[in-house]
Amino acid sequence: xxxxxxxxxxxxxxxxxxxxxxxxxxxxxxxxxxxxxxxxxxxxxxxxxxxxxxxxxxxxxxxxxxxxxxxxxxxxxxxxxxxxxxxxxxxxxxxxxxxxxxxxxxxxxxxxxxxxxxxxxxxxxxxxxxxxxxxxxxxxxxxxxxxxxxxxxxxx
Amino acid sequence: xxxxxxxxxxxxxxxxxxxxxxxxxxxxxxxxxxxxxxxxxxxxxxxxxxxxxxxxxxxxxxxxxxxxxxxxxxxxxxxxxxxxxxxxxxxxxxxxxxxxxxxxxxxxxxxxxxxxxxxxxxxxxxxxxxxxxxxxxxxxxxxxxxxxxxxxxxxx
DNA sequence: TATTTAGAAGACAAAAAGGTCTTCTTATTT
DNA sequence: AAATAAGAAGACCTTTTTGTCTTCTAAATA
Numbered sequence: 001x002x003x004x005x006x007x008x009x010x011x012x013x014x015x016x017x018x019x020x021x022x023x024x025x026x027x028x029x030x031x032x033x034x035x036x037x038x039x040x041x042x043x044x045x046x047x048x049x050x051x052x053x054x055x056x057x058x059x060x061x062x063x064x065x066x067x068x069x070x071x072x073x074x075x076x077x078x079x080x081x082x083x084x085x086x087x088x089x090x091x092x093x094x095x096x097x098x099x100x101x102x103x104x105x106x107x108x109x110x111x112x113x114x115x116x117x118x119x120x121x122x123x124x125x126x127x128x129x130x131x132x133x134x135x136x137x138x139x140x141x142x143x144x145x146x147x148x149x150x151x152x153x154x155x156x
Numbered sequence: 157x158x159x160x161x162x163x164x165x166x167x168x169x170x171x172x173x174x175x176x177x178x179x180x181x182x183x184x185x186x187x188x189x190x191x192x193x194x195x196x197x198x199x200x201x202x203x204x205x206x207x208x209x210x211x212x213x214x215x216x217x218x219x220x221x222x223x224x225x226x227x228x229x230x231x232x233x234x235x236x237x238x239x240x241x242x243x244x245x246x247x248x249x250x251x252x253x254x255x256x257x258x259x260x261x262x263x264x265x266x267x268x269x270x271x272x273x274x275x276x277x278x279x280x281x282x283x284x285x286x287x288x289x290x291x292x293x294x295x296x297x298x299x300x301x302x303x304x305x306x307x308x309x310x311x312x
Numbered sequence: 313t314a315t316t317t318a319g320a321a322g323a324c325a326a327a328a329a330g331g332t333c334t335t336c337t338t339a340t341t342t
Numbered sequence: 343a344a345a346t347a348a349g350a351a352g353a354c355c356t357t358t359t360t361g362t363c364t365t366c367t368a369a370a371t372a
Binding site for chain 2: 346347348350351352
C-alpha cells in the first residue's frame, strides 16, 4: 500500500556553481565594471551590488586578494581593483581556484575509473556537456562579463 | 605584500549531481539490471554494487519506494524491483524528485530575474549547456542505462 | 600625531548535506 | 507458532557549506 501521489519529503538544491563561486563571480564582475569607470568600490558597495552577504563576501574577496586575482587598498578611500597590466581572468581560473577541477573531471555517473576504454553508461553524452562547460568558462573572462554588465546595466 | 604562488586555502567539491542523486541513480540502474536477469536484489547487495553507504542507500531507496519509482518486498527473500508494466523512468524524473528542478531553471550567474529580455552576462552560453543537460536526462532512462550497464559489465 | 575609515584575520555559529543506528513491521521458513 | 530474514521508520550524529562577529592593521586626513 503505497501512496500514489507522494512526493519526496525533502528537497535539496543543486546549482552549477556553489555560493562561494557565485558570490566571487558577481563581485569580481562588479569590481571590474566599476574599475572601468575609474572607480574602486569598497566591500559594502560590492556586497550590495552582488546581492551577497557582506561579511561572507569580505572573506571571499580577502581570499581572492591572497591568491592574487585582485588587489586591495586599506584605509580611507580604499577598495578593490584589478591591476591594469594583468591579463584578463578566465572564469575557469576563478572556479578552479575556489572549487577545484572536479566540475571538469569527475564522471557524471560517479564511477572512479570512467574512461573511453571503460565508460560509464552516460560517458559520451556527459562528455558533450562537460566540453561545453569547459568552453564557456575558458573563453569568457571577468572582463568580458563586465563589458556586458556595463551594457546591460546593473541589477543582479 | 601578497604571496605570489598562494593557493586558495580550502577546497570545495562540486559535482553535476549530489550524493543522494548519484547513489539513487546507480542503485536504480543496478536494480533494473538485476531485474533483467530475473533477480530481485536486497539492500546490502545493491549498496555494495553501487558503491554507496548501506544505511544511507536504504533510506534513499525507502524514499524512492514511497514516491512509487520502485517496489519492495519485505521479509525473507525480499528486495527491490521495478514493476514490469510501468513505463521506463527518465533520469530527469528521478533528479527532479530528489533535487527539485533548480538544475534546469536556475540562472548560471545567480540572477533572480534572468530572462531573454533581461539576460545575465552568460545567459546564452549557459542556455546551451542547460539545454544539453535537459536533453540528456530527458531522453535517457534508467532502463537505457541498465542495458548499457549489462553490456559493459559491473564495476562502478 | 590623533582620529577615522576600511580591509585582514580568524574564531565562532547556523544550516544543509551526508550518514549511522536502533527499533518496528512484515514475510518466509521450519 | 516460533524463529529468522529483510525492508520501514525515524532519531540521532558528523561533516561541509554558508555565514557572522570581533579584534587587528593599514592608510588617509584633519
